Amino acid sequence: MEAKTAPPQRVQSIAEAGLKQLPREYIQPPEARPAGRRMNESLPAPGEGVPVVDLFLFDPASFEDVRREIQRACGEWGAFQIVNHGIPRDLLERMIAAGRRFFDLPQDEKRAYSCDSRSPASEGYGSRMLSKDDSVLDWRDYFDHHTLPLSRRNPSRWPDLGDYREVVAEYSDAMRELAQKLLRMASESLSLAPSFIEEAIGEVYQNITVSFYPPCPQPELALGLQSHSDMGAITLLIQDDVGGLEVLKDGLWIPIVPLPGAVIVILADQTEIITNGEYRSSVHRAVVNPDRPRLSVAAFYDPSKSVEILPAAPLVAGGGGSPARYRGVVYGDYVSSWYRKGPDGKRNIDALLIDNQRS
Ligand SMILES: O=C(O)CCC(=O)C(=O)O
Numbered sequence: 001m002e003a004k005t006a007p008p009q010r011v012q013s014i015a016e017a018g019l020k021q022l023p024r025e026y027i028q029p030p031e032a033r034p035a036g037r038r039m040n041e042s043l044p045a046p047g048e049g050v051p052v053v054d055l056f057l058f059d060p061a062s063f064e065d066v067r068r069e070i071q072r073a074c075g076e077w078g079a080f081q082i083v084n085h086g087i088p089r090d091l092l093e094r095m096i097a098a099g100r101r102f103f104d105l106p107q108d109e110k111r112a113y114s115c116d117s118r119s120p121a122s123e124g125y126g127s128r129m130l131s132k133d134d135s136v137l138d139w140r141d142y143f144d145h146h147t148l149p150l151s152r153r154n155p156s157r158w159p160d161l162g163d164y165r166e167v168v169a170e171y172s173d174a175m176r177e178l179a180q181k182l183l184r185m186a187s188e189s190l191s192l193a194p195s196f197i198e199e200a201i202g203e204v205y206q207n208i209t210v211s212f213y214p215p216c217p218q219p220e221l222a223l224g225l226q227s228h229s230d231m232g233a234i235t236l237l238i239q240d241d242v243g244g245l246e247v248l249k250d251g252l253w254i255p256i257v258p259l260p261g262a263v264i265v266i267l268a269d270q271t272e273i274i275t276n277g278e279y280r281s282s283v284h285r286a287v288v289n290p291d292r293p294r295l296s297v298a299a300f301y302d303p304s305k306s307v308e309i310l311p312a313a314p315l316v317a318g319g320g321g322s323p324a325r326y327r328g329v330v331y332g333d334y335v336s337s338w339y340r341k342g343p344d345g346k347r348n349i350d351a352l353l354i355d356n357q358r359s
């Protein structure tokens with residue numbers, strides 16, 4: 001428990017104090033440590049890593065090729081990078097630069113924007129996604145923005161720092177459009193109506209989280225963000241050139257190597273349910289390094305809390321597909337159970353599996 005008077009500890013302040021040893025709360029259990037990964041034994045050969053999909057090719061003339069690429073990226077990986085996505089490079093760079101400007105502020109100026117650490121997903125500056133007395137802490141600070149629907153968007157709560165507020169608003173709108181485009185492609189590639197997934201998730205809630213991972217004195221013992229899958233429908237992420245995001249594929253942690261100008265797509269749990277497991281939500285984590293701070297910006301695109309999420313009728317038995325693999329769930333209940341249990345390295349979605357047909 002934090003003492004009432006002491007401000008919550010920020011990872012960046014700990015890092016700046018220049019410790020040689022990682023404080024105990026940040027030491028991961030041996031099985032979760034990045035040093036334990038078997039990654040070096042089998043780094044992906046060129047062309048075998050996380051897919052890169054060129055959306056420029058997504059036109060009717062080459063539709064079949066891209067459709068196959070989308071099917072492979074969503075079905076086998078649940079995470080991929082996209083290029084030629086239509087978002088101006090300049091906007092991506094201004095978003096990263098805005099995030100960096102905030103984290104460069106002196107600690108007491110940042111603290112003026114602190115979120116309410118007792119309430120999950122509260123807006124503002126904070127140090128971890130969930131709090132559970134026995135959990136190991138992430139080597140990460142963040143700033144969470146509530147951006148959509150517009151009724152939740154209140155830029156006066158965001159850093160008053162040059163064009164910061166304009167950039168976040170512009171970025172939010174651009175990422176909403178891109179998420180819609182991708183969900184349409186995902187629907188179409190499963191022969192669903194293009195608007196199927198969008199309609200299934202109802203009014204969209206978007207949060208934008210800037211994550212800051214300070215240099216870590218013992219990165220082999222820590223994680224910037226522990227293994228998890230995202231709860232909502234789809235996450236669009238950009239990162240600077242440092243690298244650290246990894247996705248789990250067939251038991252191996254595969255790095256998503258920074259690709260300038262690319263956007264990383266991470267399918268989240270509700271898309272896996274709606275597609276009846278044809279498309280998978282990606283289990284991912286962030287590792288840290290001793291030398292350079294890393295910054296990423298995630299735009300989470302989530303269903304309304306009141307919507308019931310179910311496997312799509314055309315994809316289950318009766319509609320021509322396989323038996324339903326997941327029980328339906330009201331999204332708000334899914335979120336509450338996630339915050340109660342925490343990710344614990346497991347996929348929350350597995351609790352909804354019928355007969356555990358997929359592991
Ligand atoms: O910073 C990253 O690369 C990952 C962030 C992430 O997975 C999340 O915020 O859910």
Ligand SMILES: [Fe+2]
Pocket residue numbers: 228229230235284
């Ligand atoms: Fe994530």
